[in-house]
Amino acid sequence: xxxxxxxxxxxPQIYLMDVLAPRVARSANPGQFLIVKIDEKGERIPLTxxxxxxxxxxxxxxxQTLGSSTQQMAKLEEGDAFADFVGPLGQxxxxxxxxxxxxxxxxxxxxxxxxxxxxVYPQVKWLHEKGIAADVIIGTKTKETLIMEEEMKAVxxxxxxxxxxxxxxxxxxxxxxxxxxxxxxxxxxxLVVAIGPMIMMKFVAALTKDLGIPTIVSLNPIMVDGTGMxxxxxxxxxxxxxxxxxxxxxxxGHLVNFDEAMRRQAMYKTEEGRKILKAEExxxxxxxxxxxxxxxxxxxx
Amino acid sequence: xxxxxxxxxxxxxPKVRVTNFDEVCLGYSEEEAKQEAARxxxxxxxxxxxxxxxxxxxxxxxxxxxxxxxxxxxxIIAQSSALPAVxxxxxxxxxxxEGKCVLGVKGEAVAIGKLERFxxxxxxxxxxxxxxxxxKNGKKVAVIGSGPAGLTCAGDLAKLGYEVxxxxxxxxxxxxxxxxxxxxxxxxxxxxxHEIENVKKLGVKIETNVIVGRTITVDxxxxxxGFDAVFIGSGAGLPKFMGIPGENSNGVQxxxxxxxxxxxxxxxxxxxxxxxxxGKKVAVxxxxxVAMDAARTAARLGAEVHxxxxxxxxxxxxxxxxxxxxxxEGIIFDVLTNPIEILADENGWVKGMKCIRMxxxxxDASGRRKPIxxxxxxxxxxxxxxxxxxxxxxxxxxxxTTKGLQTNKHRCIVAQEETxxxxxxxxxxxxxxxxxxxxxxxAMGAGKKAAKAIDEYLSNKINN
Numbered sequence: 221x222x223x224x225x226x227x228x229x230x231x232p233q234i235y236l237m238d239v240l241a242p243r244v245a246r247s248a249n250p251g252q253f254l255i256v257k258i259d260e261k262g263e264r265i266p267l268t269x270x271x272x273x274x275x276x277x278x279x280x281x282x283x284q285t286l287g288s289s290t291q292q293m294a295k296l297e298e299g300d301a302f303a304d305f306v307g308p309l310g311q312x313x314x315x316x317x318x319x320x321x322x323x324x325x326x327x328x329x330x331x332x333x334x335x336x337x338x339x340v341y342p343q344v345k346w347l348h349e350k351g352i353a354a355d356v357i358i359g360t361k362t363k364e365t366l367i368m369e370e371e372m373k374a375v376x377x378x379x380x381x382x383x384x385x386x387x388x389x390x391x392x393x394x395x396x397x398x399x400x401x402x403x404x405x406x407x408x409x410x411l412v413v414a415i416g417p418m419i420m421m422k423f424v425a426a427l428t429k430d431l432g433i434p435t436i437v438s439l440n441p442i443m444v445d446g447t448g449m450x451x452x453x454x455x456x457x458x459x460x461x462x463x464x465x466x467x468x469x470x471x472x473g474h475l476v477n478f479d480e481a482m483r484r485q486a487m488y489k490t491e492e493g494r495k496i497l498k499a500e501e502x503x504x505x506x507x508x509x510x511x512x513x514x515x516x517x518x519x520x521x
Numbered sequence: 522x523x524x525x526x527x528x529x530x531x532x533x534x535p536k537v538r539v540t541n542f543d544e545v546c547l548g549y550s551e552e553e554a555k556q557e558a559a560r561x562x563x564x565x566x567x568x569x570x571x572x573x574x575x576x577x578x579x580x581x582x583x584x585x586x587x588x589x590x591x592x593x594x595x596x597i598i599a600q601s602s603a604l605p606a607v608x609x610x611x612x613x614x615x616x617x618x619e620g621k622c623v624l625g626v627k628g629e630a631v632a633i634g635k636l637e638r639f640x641x642x643x644x645x646x647x648x649x650x651x652x653x654x655x656x657k658n659g660k661k662v663a664v665i666g667s668g669p670a671g672l673t674c675a676g677d678l679a680k681l682g683y684e685v686x687x688x689x690x691x692x693x694x695x696x697x698x699x700x701x702x703x704x705x706x707x708x709x710x711x712x713x714x715h716e717i718e719n720v721k722k723l724g725v726k727i728e729t730n731v732i733v734g735r736t737i738t739v740d741x742x743x744x745x746x747g748f749d750a751v752f753i754g755s756g757a758g759l760p761k762f763m764g765i766p767g768e769n770s771n772g773v774q775x776x777x778x779x780x781x782x783x784x785x786x787x788x789x790x791x792x793x794x795x796x797x798x799x800g801k802k803v804a805v806x807x808x809x810x811v812a813m814d815a816a817r818t819a820a821r822l823g824a825e826v827h828x829x830x831x832x833x834x835x836x837x838x839x840x841x842x843x844x845x846x847x848x849x850e851g852i853i854f855d856v857l858t859n860p861i862e863i864l865a866d867e868n869g870w871v872k873g874m875k876c877i878r879m880x881x882x883x884x885d886a887s888g889r890r891k892p893i894x895x896x897x898x899x900x901x902x903x904x905x906x907x908x909x910x911x912x913x914x915x916x917x918x919x920x921x922t923t924k925g926l927q928t929n930k931h932r933c934i935v936a937q938e939e940t941x942x943x944x945x946x947x948x949x950x951x952x953x954x955x956x957x958x959x960x961x962x963x964a965m966g967a968g969k970k971a972a973k974a975i976d977e978y979l980s981n982k983i984n985n
Contacts, residue, residue: 243731243736243737244736247735247736247737257692261787261792261793261794262794263786263793263794263795263796264692264786264795288794289794303692304692304729304730305730306690306692306730306731306732306736307732307735307736308735308736309732309735444778444781444782444786444795445690445691445781447690447691447732447735447758447916447918448758448759448916448918449758449759449760449777449781449913449916450760450774450775450777450778450781451760451762451774451775451777451778452774452775452778454762454769455769456769461762461764461768461769466916466918480769480869483771483868483869484769484771484869486771487771487772487798488796488798
């Protein structure tokens with residue numbers, strides 16, 4: 221069992237947890253993910269590693285309640301434990317292997333969308349520890365849903381905030397802000413790293429392609445085992461089929477087939493919806509044989 | 522009694538069993554087992570034993586069954602096998618022990634597998650403890666993977682007094698026994714869990730949720746955790762896809778994904794969170810045991826199921842018994858047929874599969890007749906789900922993170938056949954990680970040989 225040693229509500233429906241998992245903490249690197257399973261009957265849920273403390277043996281996860289499993293996770297309190305917590309999985313960010321001197325001259329911009337702010341944090345922090353100040357854009361719906369502003373400020377170069385409704389910082393989408401920075405404010409970037417909803421990464425990648433800035437994205441397809449044995453997470457990158465769990469999750473954003481990835485991500489949507497309804501209202505929506513739910517079901521993250 | 526006829530065994534009615542996940546074969550009763558055991562001729566030079574990868578003393582345990590001495594029979598099997606309830610169920614006995622049974626020349630071979638299964642089930646039901654071990658010798662061995670190879674190797678080493686820890690990547694030990702082989706062939710709670718508990722009773726520690734190559738490396742096992750030897754039994758879990766257009770459409774999945782959702786995650790059971798999707802009409806592409814498992818699982822989830830195989834029925838690599846069971850359960854076999862494209866609707870969901878008819882040409886190097894496309898024979902199969910069951914290959918996670926560990930072009934770990942020794946000193950390997958996808962019992966045989974070799978290696982090391 222893997223004990224929850226800290227729980228914090230970061231914003232409505234967004235939770236942070238520090239989980240005691242010494243083996244994962246010892247090997248984790250920025251860019252990697254892990255899989256949690258609440259109890260015996262739970263599903264395996266992939267989450268990006270948001271921080272780790274090798275000495276205390278803890279790993280930080282941040283999640284938003286989207287489906288029935290994450291809702292159930294949100295009910296766990298400090299002192300409770302996950303049945304399973306496995307990782308680190310996937311490849312670390314490329315920068316971990318790069319020459320530090322070369323990295324130092326690179327102008328890097330991170331674009332974080334919503335709960336994607338959390339997995340951006342360990343990367344910016346990692347760079348900060350190496351004496352590199354990367355710029356960060358955080359995009360969120362409204363001021364209320366903004367997370368980790370203070371933490372990010374402490375490790376980032378320039379921090380820009382964009383809200384859809386203009387309640388805080390720049391009014392508009394991250395892509396508008398990015399365009400504004402490059403075209404109006406004359407900012408120059410050699411690398412963009414975008415982590416957030418698939419649709420955001422798609423549009424960031426489309427924009428940076430026009431701007432000629434190499435771009436890395438962190439994909440979040442449906443996963444089951446997370447170790448390369450099932451191919452549920454397969455994505456097309458530059459006309460090649462890759463398993464996001466072992467080849468990724470980070471890929472060249474200009475080569476990813478986002479439309480296919482989004483379509484596959486929605487594969488279990490209705491199934492997930494049915495589960496939430498059932499949890500909330502009991503078994504009133506389970507009419508077998510009507511056939512109307514056959515074609516669409518819900519995934520993990 | 523007709524000596525050449527096998528004692529019949531009770532099975533669930535096909536019409537009933539296709540609606541549940543309970544075990545198909547119900548096993549022998551004590552009387553039936555004794556009757557079947559009485560058929561054995563107790564040969565002086567038993568050929569059956571030579572064909573068993575873990576060389577169980579078959580005539581000896583069968584004589585005890587005949588006499589009703591089931592515990593003694595169990596002790597004979599335990600000398601050679603740690604997983605008899607599993608092997609009695611899933612071994613391809615017809616090409617192993619039973620394949621060389623003398624009775625098979627004129628009639629039906631002794632049902633060795635079913636007798637082994639009977640003994641193992643009887644032992645479990647009567648709580649017989651077979652966990653005798655030697656005194657601890659203070660040496661530590663790490664076993665990577667808790668499938669049949671790892672469990673066997675760990676069990677044998679524990680019996681010899683080693684302190685053994687198994688590292689398992691998934692949340693449940695058992696490897697293919699838990700994620701791959703379905704409940705209706707191999708019950709998880711009773712059979713698999715119990716056999717794993719038996720291995721634990723020998724003192725073997727199992728640490729789940731540890732992925733060697735990610736959570737920890739082989740080098741760290743030696744340097745930081747003080748292990749004296751390592752056995753790699755990580756299997757061949759990486760699924761193959763065809764590489765045809767449309768294969769990433771929604772509704773196309775690997776047999777591994779489909780079976781993992783159903784068997785390991787128990788998607789078929791009420792109350793479990795993992796979803797599974799099976800359409801109305803399913804095509805399972807491939808003809809091995811995994812294809813049969815996937816097809817029969819899909820049928821139990823309510824679909825019309827087609828097995829699509831590019832050679833003819835005679836070449837199906839699956840066990841005859843499985844093909845027979847599948848047919849009884851209404852699975853349709855579309856042989857000499859090969860998919861060339863998956864067709865999707867405007868939302869990206871599978872709506873059909875373009876196939877081409879095949880014929881068989883000359884035998885190739887492996888002796889199997891090569892399938893050849895018949896020109897202009899394309900047609901469209903109307904299916905909404907496709908399960909690819911084309912085989913698997915070893916996951917490179919361990920080999921790519923272990924210095925000096927040699928692999929071949931199929932990404933299999935190179936290991937000596939008799940000992941399992943790899944190119945790295947103190948590192949042994951066996952099972953599918955070395956051979957590519959094979960059988961449970963071959964993996965167990967490899968685990969056994971490696972345990973012996975590890976014992977010799979570490980004994981010599983102490984003396985020198």
